[in-house]
Amino acid sequence: MLQITSSGPLPHETTPALSIVIPVYNGAATIGELVAALAGLDIPGGIEIVLVNDGSPDDSDAVCRRLAATAAVPVTYVEHARNYGEHNAVMTGLRHARGEYAITMDDDLQNPPEEVVRLFLHCRDGGYDVVYTSYAEKQHAAWRNLGSRFANRVADLLIDKPKGLYLSSFRCMSRLVIDGVTRYEGPFPYVDGLIMQVTQRIGTLEVRHLPRAQGRSNYTLRRLVRLWLNLAFNFSLLPLRLAVFLGLAMGAIGGIGALYVIAHALFGQPPEGWASTMVVVLLLSAAQFVILGIVGEYLGRTFQTGNRKPQGIVRAVVRATVPDHAR
Template sequence: MLQLTPPRPFPPETAPALSVVIPVYNGAATIGELVHALAGLDVPGGLEIVLVNDGSPDDSDAVCRRLVGTADVPITYVAHARNYGEHNAVMTGLRHARGDYAITMDDDLQNPPEEVLRLFLHCHDGGYDVVYTRYAEKRHAAWRNLGSRFANRVADLLIDKPKGLYLSSFRCISRLVIDGVARYEGPFPYVDGLIMQVTQRIGTLEVRHLPRAQGRSNYTLKRLVTLWLNLAFNFSLLPLRLAVLLGLAMGAVGGVAALYVIGHALFGSPPEGWASTMVVVLLLAAAQFVILGIVGEYLGRAFQTGNRKPQGIVRSVVRAGVPDRVQ
């Protein structure tokens, strides 16, 4: 096993070196196995697990509560009042993480627990603020892989990230980044966008990716689209700038068409044709609606943020030996 050579002392025993933050949604069948595998890791400086149940309709709540009292490592269990989304759950988990580093991972066992130690050591020994994992072979469905590639291409354009960096949900971040990300209180978090606003000291590590142990992915096309919208409209002005360019382009086309019509009327017969007129009208109307939609999306999000739409309401927090605490 690799030996840890810390550039600075780990925090005292009351604050473990590593917090593993796991958003849980319909994870009753897998979360127990994952927690017990993590508990068997020999993490220098100690390990804690933070489980955030994001309004699961299955028995995840009961399973997580049992784990708090039976696992061999400290567990903090946080229950959301309803489903808010994976990134919202990760934000809640980071606020309850006490470690000098935090690793975020899914509850589906597609990331082998033994890779957690490698990821932590790579981040700590390498002096990185964040380390993203990359997969030699992804075991998601084809449409999910396509959606992930699309999201990463969009991120290359919209946020200040190293080009070609794969944004994985299996990542390790330092306390500097945890504190920086946790300051964001808006209702539309995109964790990777927040990370890029804190640091550019970023590393990567190739890890294994396993087939899903139980059931199917909780990510639907709707959830992926929502994630893309959060990325596009919360961390970049590019959509607004594209709307301006679209307006200028349509204005240029209209100007050229107007010159053509005037020239044709002066030196030939007046132009006729209902179909051509309707095409122009429809094109202009479409461009206007696209621009209005983009502006409206920004205004709507600003309105919801101003009205303090919650990022996530915590129903209760449970730790071993501590009574339930309602937020």
């Protein structure tokens, strides 16, 4: 076993056909079983595994380092300096992937490792740039499934994706897409939005989805909201356009209200009472604050991007290869 700490290529190493990128967070109990299963797959052209520890608070660091030293296939282990989020970890993993194709998958064993072979061959032999997986039945909690459906509906509106395409984190992409996606250096990546900016040659494949093997989902409502915000404010101007339409709608309502008051004063009893006035004031104020909030979100993200907020700081890279006689 040759093991070094480096971010560059190793001498005399061959380029694998497939890189499997796995962001690791609270995955100490499952990542070993997943890597062992992936190492046993028969992938034409060979594979490598890229593990990205995204500031996991459990024992994932020690487990991943041990896997890099003992796995039967080449493993690259990347340690983030802190937790940056799943999409940031995927971006880091893709930058360290050397394969002609890359598959991204979670560390929780809900995606059966044997489906990796089908997904890779479907993408390669079908001539696709990207293949997304879909599930006949998802084994997530009801609120998580609802959040995923909401995010996909929002994506239908905000990014240029084929209508009805399910955006799964279990996906395969070609080197063309990998290189295009990793050009983005901003602090708010949304991998699927970046993919849609690179290609529309997209396929789908239905795969099995298993119950979570250990623990519970790392996605909380807060994390899902942050993901939606990245989608909404980094890949579309639609929120700003909706703010314009909201302002026009409120202006129209105000104009109709003014005409009603004038007509009522000229031909009937002058309007009395402060309640209706307060309702109108509060309604208009709410619309103004919504618009200011949308503009402020764009400005804040522009400010942070201009200040070069990091997408992810890498603490260490451990790249290991398997000698030819051990393969």
